[in-house]
Amino acid sequence: MTLIGQQVTVELKNDLAITGILVSVDQFLNIKLDDIHVVEEQKYPHMMAVKNCFIRGSVVRYVKLPASAVDTALLQDAARREAQQPTVPAPR
Amino acid sequence: MTEETTPVVEPNAVEEPLDLVRLSLDERIYVKLRGDRELRGKLHAYDGHLNMILGDVEETITVVEINEETEEEVIRTIKNTAEMLFVRGDGVILVSPPSRTGV
Numbered sequence: 001m002t003l004i005g006q007q008v009t010v011e012l013k014n015d016l017a018i019t020g021i022l023v024s025v026d027q028f029l030n031i032k033l034d035d036i037h038v039v040e041e042q043k044y045p046h047m048m049a050v051k052n053c054f055i056r057g058s059v060v061r062y063v064k065l066p067a068s069a070v071d072t073a074l075l076q077d078a079a080r081r082e083a084q085q086p087t088v089p090a091p092r
Numbered sequence: 093m094t095e096e097t098t099p100v101v102e103p104n105a106v107e108e109p110l111d112l113v114r115l116s117l118d119e120r121i122y123v124k125l126r127g128d129r130e131l132r133g134k135l136h137a138y139d140g141h142l143n144m145i146l147g148d149v150e151e152t153i154t155v156v157e158i159n160e161e162t163e164e165e166v167i168r169t170i171k172n173t174a175e176m177l178f179v180r181g182d183g184v185i186l187v188s189p190p191s192r193t194g195v
Contacts, residue, residue, distance in 0.1 A: 057180075070136070076136055083111065
């Protein structure tokens with residue numbers, strides 16, 4: 001179940017919100033979006049000429065996803081399994 | 093091999109704080125975030141960073157405005173909703189079941 005190819009809205013910690021097609025995500029949760037447009041363009045005109053962007057994972061606050069593209073049962077299962085065998089070691 | 097050497101834990105044992113979060117999967121929860129923000133939604137997934145996926149969420153942002161003339165503080169809230177939201181863990185302060193008077 002991947003969201004690549006779906007339209008998502010990334011809200012950044014500086015309050016900028018960008019809508020675009022999800023191209024890729026990496027281990028740091030850096031995000032690449034295609035065909036972007038800025039939500040509230042009047043307020044944030046910096047990116048009028050930008051079509052595609054790379055967003056550093058650490059500056060993301062939220063990613064709004066289409067509910068229809070998400071299999072919640074699968075997610076919950078994965079989270080339960082992750083709890084038993086964490087891929088991120090617990091901090092010591 | 094770089095295999096995990098985590099000791100085998102009883103699947104339903106509650107040993108550490110994150111186990112309490114695990115008990116809230118598929119339940120509605122309250123999340124307090126940095127920046128005077130709060131979320132209420134259904135917890136679908138989480139990880140050790142407290143990255144989370146919430147469904148049917150309502151975000152409440154609390155804004156304090158100061159009236160320059162009267163110097164009084166006006167507290168406003170802004171509410172937003174989202175059907176499915178990924179929340180980055182570094183913004184999370186606390187996670188809790190919602191208050192008794194409803195979500």
